[in-house]
Amino acid sequence: MPRTALRICPLCEATCGLTLTIEGTAVTGARGDREDVFSRGFICPKGAAFGALDADPDRLRTPLVRRDGRLREATWEEAYEAIAAAVPALVREHGAQSVGVVLGNPNVHTMAGNLYPSLLLKALGTRNFFTASTLDQMPKHVSSGLLFGDPFAIPVPDLDRTDFLLLLGANPVESNGSLCTAPDFPGRLKALRARGGTLVVVDPRRTRTAKLADLHLAPRPGSDALLLAALAHTLLAEGLAAPGTLEEQAEGLGELADALARFTPEAVAPACDLTAAEIRDLARALTAAPTAAVYGRIGSCTVEYGTLASWLVDVLNVLTGNLDRPGGVLFPLPAAGPRPRPAGPGKGFTLGRWLSRVSGHPEAKSELPIAALAEEIETVGEGRIRALIAIAANPVLSAPDGRRLDAALSGLDFMISVDPYLNETSRHAHVVLPPPPPSQSAHHDFAFNGFAVRNQVRYSRPAVPLEAGRLDECEIHARLVLAVSGRYGSADPSAVDEMVIHGVLAKETADPSSPLHGRDPARLAGLLTGENGPERRLDLMLRLGPYGDRFGAGPAPQAGPGEGECEGEGAGTGTYAGGSGGEGLSLERLLAHPHGIDLGPLRPRLPGVLRTRSGRIELLPDPITAELPRLRAALADRPAALVLVGRRHLRSNNSWLHNVPALTGGSNRCTLQVNPEDAGRLGLTEGGLARITADGGSLEVPVEVTDTVRTGVVSLPHGWGHDRDGARLSVASAAPGVNVNQLLDGSRLDPLSGTAVLNGFPVELTPLP
Numbered sequence: 001m002p003r004t005a006l007r008i009c010p011l012c013e014a015t016c017g018l019t020l021t022i023e024g025t026a027v028t029g030a031r032g033d034r035e036d037v038f039s040r041g042f043i044c045p046k047g048a049a050f051g052a053l054d055a056d057p058d059r060l061r062t063p064l065v066r067r068d069g070r071l072r073e074a075t076w077e078e079a080y081e082a083i084a085a086a087v088p089a090l091v092r093e094h095g096a097q098s099v100g101v102v103l104g105n106p107n108v109h110t111m112a113g114n115l116y117p118s119l120l121l122k123a124l125g126t127r128n129f130f131t132a133s134t135l136d137q138m139p140k141h142v143s144s145g146l147l148f149g150d151p152f153a154i155p156v157p158d159l160d161r162t163d164f165l166l167l168l169g170a171n172p173v174e175s176n177g178s179l180c181t182a183p184d185f186p187g188r189l190k191a192l193r194a195r196g197g198t199l200v201v202v203d204p205r206r207t208r209t210a211k212l213a214d215l216h217l218a219p220r221p222g223s224d225a226l227l228l229a230a231l232a233h234t235l236l237a238e239g240l241a242a243p244g245t246l247e248e249q250a251e252g253l254g255e256l257a258d259a260l261a262r263f264t265p266e267a268v269a270p271a272c273d274l275t276a277a278e279i280r281d282l283a284r285a286l287t288a289a290p291t292a293a294v295y296g297r298i299g300s301c302t303v304e305y306g307t308l309a310s311w312l313v314d315v316l317n318v319l320t321g322n323l324d325r326p327g328g329v330l331f332p333l334p335a336a337g338p339r340p341r342p343a344g345p346g347k348g349f350t351l352g353r354w355l356s357r358v359s360g361h362p363e364a365k366s367e368l369p370i371a372a373l374a375e376e377i378e379t380v381g382e383g384r385i386r387a388l389i390a391i392a393a394n395p396v397l398s399a400p401d402g403r404r405l406d407a408a409l410s411g412l413d414f415m416i417s418v419d420p421y422l423n424e425t426s427r428h429a430h431v432v433l434p435p436p437p438p439s440q441s442a443h444h445d446f447a448f449n450g451f452a453v454r455n456q457v458r459y460s461r462p463a464v465p466l467e468a469g470r471l472d473e474c475e476i477h478a479r480l481v482l483a484v485s486g487r488y489g490s491a492d493p494s495a496v497d498e499m500v501i502h503g504v505l506a507k508e509t510a511d512p513s514s515p516l517h518g519r520d521p522a523r524l525a526g527l528l529t530g531e532n533g534p535e536r537r538l539d540l541m542l543r544l545g546p547y548g549d550r551f552g553a554g555p556a557p558q559a560g561p562g563e564g565e566c567e568g569e570g571a572g573t574g575t576y577a578g579g580s581g582g583e584g585l586s587l588e589r590l591l592a593h594p595h596g597i598d599l600g601p602l603r604p605r606l607p608g609v610l611r612t613r614s615g616r617i618e619l620l621p622d623p624i625t626a627e628l629p630r631l632r633a634a635l636a637d638r639p640a641a642l643v644l645v646g647r648r649h650l651r652s653n654n655s656w657l658h659n660v661p662a663l664t665g666g667s668n669r670c671t672l673q674v675n676p677e678d679a680g681r682l683g684l685t686e687g688g689l690a691r692i693t694a695d696g697g698s699l700e701v702p703v704e705v706t707d708t709v710r711t712g713v714v715s716l717p718h719g720w721g722h723d724r725d726g727a728r729l730s731v732a733s734a735a736p737g738v739n740v741n742q743l744l745d746g747s748r749l750d751p752l753s754g755t756a757v758l759n760g761f762p763v764e765l766t767p768l769p
């Protein structure tokens, strides 16, 4: 008899609740969980293909260890012994910097990826740390770090209540949203319009999202910072700025007009390829709306002025009085996150505390640009990366110049991949540690609940028991921590979790401001429930979090207005009405609500979230002031004749979803979209081939002529080009498609964040016979 089990979908940031149909140990169906407190039954084709993805026969079932140059199946013992024999010795001989760590995107979608990498980094002591963030949202972390003192204090649009959404460089109808976790983003956009609200989309392509908009502007790629600066300039120059109570909370408001003086609509219009009137009208509409939210994503981050654009997004939210107010942009309060602390000065956020060895790139949020990984491996000298640990990362396809990185990886002394697939990157590993398929893993969204448009909490236990011979990914990580620190075999993997639990409780019980002050840490640890280390850690985080039961200690002192006292709304199923004392949240309580617990709409959280040195919003921080001249200089640049942007497809996900026939069937999606006017001028025809050339090399691509992309812009998606030897991707390797990132050489970066410029870089096109 088939049974059903609930599982939160890990395939994108929308975090939909799925109801899986299970026969034996196989997932034979997936539909949206209508009772899920957040997603209410929504599902997309990727979630529907959960079963096929889960059962992909190319998924690795056992570890692989390289012997005599070849990767061979091995036992877990053999795999970890190989790591324990290699890594500590390398560190002893060449120092901590000789081991690099790369974390890829799925880490934010797994419990393991959220709970262990910081322990791994601490055990290694390396500064050679790279993640997908420098191909993605690092500009937003940097701007939030500078503005609010906390790189994770990223306000999200109040999608369900706003009157006006200005969306730049995002295509949530295909991507399902990012840094704005909202199951059924498309439905929420339609609801915005249905309630009389306005949607403005800024994108050089007429995307499916743009088609839903009241207004679509298609400026030149890379010009968002200029456009946003001109919007801010207009508000200030026309006396339209209305920051309201934010005025007392922000520093630098008075200096902003001067700093942005040069960015008049007339001055930026030619660079953006918009008219000054369009810019002024948009600024006026933005302030005229009762509430409004400005939101920028990939297309405004992975560009030359990504940090400035990300900063200006929130400058506009401040100038319009929409930061931290319902209907504007708000800071979520996740259940497993830290308890709100009282307002006051914090440590602030500092950039460039150290530099990369070869090119001297400044760190941001302890990370170095992933575009600089290859040179850190190749360049001989003290501190060279000799060993690499790649977890859920495929930088050979996702980062600039895969060919160079490919070659660099093949020269490593030792490499570990924690990855379910033998792919373009993991094929270089000496040890591959494969996590089980998602049906066999528990799930909680540590990361995305911090960016969700509604406070809520959900947890799913494994839908299917762990197959014999498998290790849970949490245990894979815990053992890895032990193995690299020379403790493999002498400690149980659960000791890693207990050490964390003990550390947290020791700190809390010693802290006079903690509700646990003076209590016995060992006794509290004994009160934790959960079947394993990760569950006990989740229980601890929930209980100490903003809605937690605080081990019965009663409500914590209120930090911000309304913080943590979530009464929920109405009496819908799973609506949370606790908030203090014994009624608070714990793993046990959460398990009693398998469809999740709604914690209510987002609420204002200022000034509690601020961690700047001043204790205020620092609207014009020094690194930004120092960067503005570069943007001013851009006003005089002659734009390139043709630039490239990316695009996402609903049935894909970066580089790793191309091995599932259910998601890849049909025509080749890796086409170069060209506007008819450009195609005519260049002699390109629909279905014909073109050679495209840029800094990093050239590619042959099939041409798709379409007016959904504006003139002067072509579009090619990323994550394709699975034709390298030694991978085990039987479906993907047969698919056509090229690696767009081969067009880049890694030298174009947003300097403040180290983020690679993946959008808006110059290309040349020639037709091929």
Ligand SMILES: Nc1nc2c(c(=O)[nH]1)N[C@H]1C(S)=C(S)[C@@H](COP(=O)(O)OP(=O)(O)OC[C@H]3O[C@@H](n4cnc5c(=O)[nH]c(N)nc54)[C@H](O)[C@@H]3O)O[C@H]1N2
Pocket (backbone or CB within 6 Å): 103, 104, 105, 106, 110, 132, 135, 136, 298, 391, 392, 393, 394, 395, 397, 398, 399, 418, 419, 420, 421, 423, 435, 473, 646, 647, 653, 654, 655, 656, 717, 718, 719, 740, 741, 758
């Ligand atoms: N040109 C261009 N390049 C881009 C982008 C773009 O827009 N344009 N987007 C960028 C962005 S936003 C991102 S986030 C990066 C993503 O780039 P990466 O961080 O490299 O992520 P993926 O390409 O998704 O590859 C994920 C890897 O994780 C593995 N994996 C899947 N599930 C699991 C799991 O549960 N556990 C473990 N351990 N491994 C797993 C997969 O097999 C794969 O090897 O790409 C970036 N690259």
Ligand SMILES: Nc1nc2c(c(=O)[nH]1)N[C@H]1C(S)=C(S)[C@@H](COP(=O)(O)OP(=O)(O)OC[C@H]3O[C@@H](n4cnc5c(=O)[nH]c(N)nc54)[C@H](O)[C@@H]3O)O[C@H]1N2
Pocket (backbone or CB within 6 Å): 012, 013, 105, 136, 168, 169, 170, 171, 172, 174, 175, 176, 177, 178, 202, 203, 204, 205, 207, 220, 221, 222, 223, 224, 297, 298, 299, 300, 303, 645, 646, 647, 648, 649, 650, 651, 652, 653, 654, 759, 760
């Ligand atoms: N189906 C699917 N969903 C995904 C992913 C996926 O690969 N496939 N990846 C996931 C990941 S890792 C992420 S980070 C998110 C990203 O989610 P989104 O931020 O929504 O990313 P995209 O869909 O790439 O949309 C970026 C848009 O920016 C536009 N653009 C390019 N350059 C510029 C510019 O200079 N200015 C402006 N204003 N626009 C520009 C592009 O045309 C594109 O439409 O999606 C996630 N969800």
Ligand code: SF4
Pocket (backbone or CB within 6 Å): 009, 010, 011, 012, 013, 014, 015, 016, 042, 043, 044, 045, 046, 047, 048, 176, 183, 184
């Ligand atoms: S929208 Fe995202 S989370 Fe929801 S089903 Fe699709 S892939 Fe999964």
Ligand SMILES: [Mo]
Pocket (backbone or CB within 6 Å): 105, 132, 136
């Ligand atoms: Mo991403």
